[in-house]
Amino acid sequence: MTVPTSTAAGLDPAQIRADFPILAEQVHERPLVYLDNAATSQKPRAVIDALHTYYETYNANIHRGLHALSERATAEYEAARSHVASFINAAHPHEVIFTRGTTEAINLVARGWGDENVSEGDEILLTEMEHHSNLVPWQMLARRRGAQLRYIPMDDEGRIDLEAYARMFGPRTRLVAVTHMSNVLGTITPAAQIVRIAHAHNVPVLLDAAQSIPHLPVDVQALDADFMAFSGHKMLGPTGIGVLYGRESLLDAMEPLFGGGSMIRVVELHQSSWTGLPDRLEGGTPNIAGAIGLGAAVNYLQTVGMPSLTDHEHELTVYALDLLSDIDGIRLFGPPDAHERGGVISFYVGDVHPHDVGTLLDADGIAVRAGHHCAQPLMRKLGVPATVRASLYLYNTHAEVDCLAEGVARAKAFFA
Numbered sequence: 001m002t003v004p005t006s007t008a009a010g011l012d013p014a015q016i017r018a019d020f021p022i023l024a025e026q027v028h029e030r031p032l033v034y035l036d037n038a039a040t041s042q043k044p045r046a047v048i049d050a051l052h053t054y055y056e057t058y059n060a061n062i063h064r065g066l067h068a069l070s071e072r073a074t075a076e077y078e079a080a081r082s083h084v085a086s087f088i089n090a091a092h093p094h095e096v097i098f099t100r101g102t103t104e105a106i107n108l109v110a111r112g113w114g115d116e117n118v119s120e121g122d123e124i125l126l127t128e129m130e131h132h133s134n135l136v137p138w139q140m141l142a143r144r145r146g147a148q149l150r151y152i153p154m155d156d157e158g159r160i161d162l163e164a165y166a167r168m169f170g171p172r173t174r175l176v177a178v179t180h181m182s183n184v185l186g187t188i189t190p191a192a193q194i195v196r197i198a199h200a201h202n203v204p205v206l207l208d209a210a211q212s213i214p215h216l217p218v219d220v221q222a223l224d225a226d227f228m229a230f231s232g233h234k235m236l237g238p239t240g241i242g243v244l245y246g247r248e249s250l251l252d253a254m255e256p257l258f259g260g261g262s263m264i265r266v267v268e269l270h271q272s273s274w275t276g277l278p279d280r281l282e283g284g285t286p287n288i289a290g291a292i293g294l295g296a297a298v299n300y301l302q303t304v305g306m307p308s309l310t311d312h313e314h315e316l317t318v319y320a321l322d323l324l325s326d327i328d329g330i331r332l333f334g335p336p337d338a339h340e341r342g343g344v345i346s347f348y349v350g351d352v353h354p355h356d357v358g359t360l361l362d363a364d365g366i367a368v369r370a371g372h373h374c375a376q377p378l379m380r381k382l383g384v385p386a387t388v389r390a391s392l393y394l395y396n397t398h399a400e401v402d403c404l405a406e407g408v409a410r411a412k413a414f415f416a
């Protein structure tokens with residue numbers, strides 16, 4: 001196969017790679033081949049610099065101080081919120097609530113919206129491919145409120161049966177909570193159709209967008225999603241910062257999860273009242289540096305251009321699926337057609353345990369993930385204890401995919 005040096009869309013990985021200091025590192029005296037992007041992405045210098053600049057030149061708490069540093073920190077924190085809002089095309093910046101990540105964002109909805117709106121006998125629709133973060137909070141809510149979880153039929157490649165899904169709605173359906181892109185199969189779910197069907201029954205939809213927003217252009221208004229949750233660290237930003245996007249009317253009606261500073265209007269000895277969005281749902285000093293870093297990450301992604309990023313990853317995914325499928329005895333999970341999926345590629349080689357494959361790849365400087373990927377019900381459905389998962393991002397190259405395929409073939413031969 002001919003290996004292009006840059007993609008048709010014009011994204012030049014060599015140029016991009018120069019922006020990521022860690023990609024010049026050696027691991028076990030080999031050049032680092034980083035293919036664990038679904039777990040967390042690497043950070044460009046622009047993000048690292050934004051964190052340094054905050055701590056070195058205007059570190060202060062926000063929304064409180066009447067001094068110059070605090071005013072600047074507040075302005076940069078709120079500018080980051082606006083950047084994220086425009087990145088996902090939210091109608092208002094205050095529809096972006098900063099959280100620690102996807103997990104916290106989903107728990108915020110399960111508590112703040114769920115406890116108010118879900119009662120005994122009500123139903124929540126999920127899929128069997130959810131990450132534990134979009135499963136356990138609903139199990140906890142169901143236990144608190146006596147509600148039921150129901151699972152939307154899907155095939156082993158993560159394709160949702162939309163007709164069966166449409167038939168699941170009844171008077172007790174309260175919420176649909178599904179992934180926008182599977183962190184194991186790579187499957188991109190038909191989010192707009194899922195939302196349209198739910199809205200025809202006046203049921204809101206939460207999309208777990210932890211894997212989609214870093215890799216696809218996402219427009220929350222076009223999707224008409226009610227809630228979306230995602231993590232900064234998977235989209236070039238720092239850890240400890242993420243987002244709950246919510247439709248204004250829903251966020252406005254939500255009970256805060258964290259009572260404390262910044263979220264109040266008036267506090268008396270026995271009662272208090274809350275302030276408006278977004279502060280009402282961000283009690284306590286937030287991750288100021290993290291939010292500023294996420295703002296820088298979003299700027300970086302916008303400068304690269306999400307459509308070219310998606311094209312580049314699509315091309316690499318096609319290439320990787322092609323090379324890997326040539327390896328004798330490999331079982332590739334997820335849709336074989338790259339148009340239905342993103343660059344998350346899970347596989348099992350012969351009867352070699354995924355941890356052994358991961359360890360051998362690591363010895364070659366190749367970072368992948370091996371395990372259940374926080375999706376134990378999906379592993380059970382697929383009939384495997386674990387998979388090896390290689391996941392791509394904008395800085396990955398065809399040569400790195402070659403290294404992966406060669407490494408997997410070597411691992412297979414080693415354990416034969």
Ligand code: PMP
Nearest residue numbers: 101102103131133183210211231
């Ligand atoms: N959902 C999906 C689909 C994910 O891939 C992840 C991260 N692996 C999460 C939720 C949880 O994200 P975080 O740990 O950043 O809260």
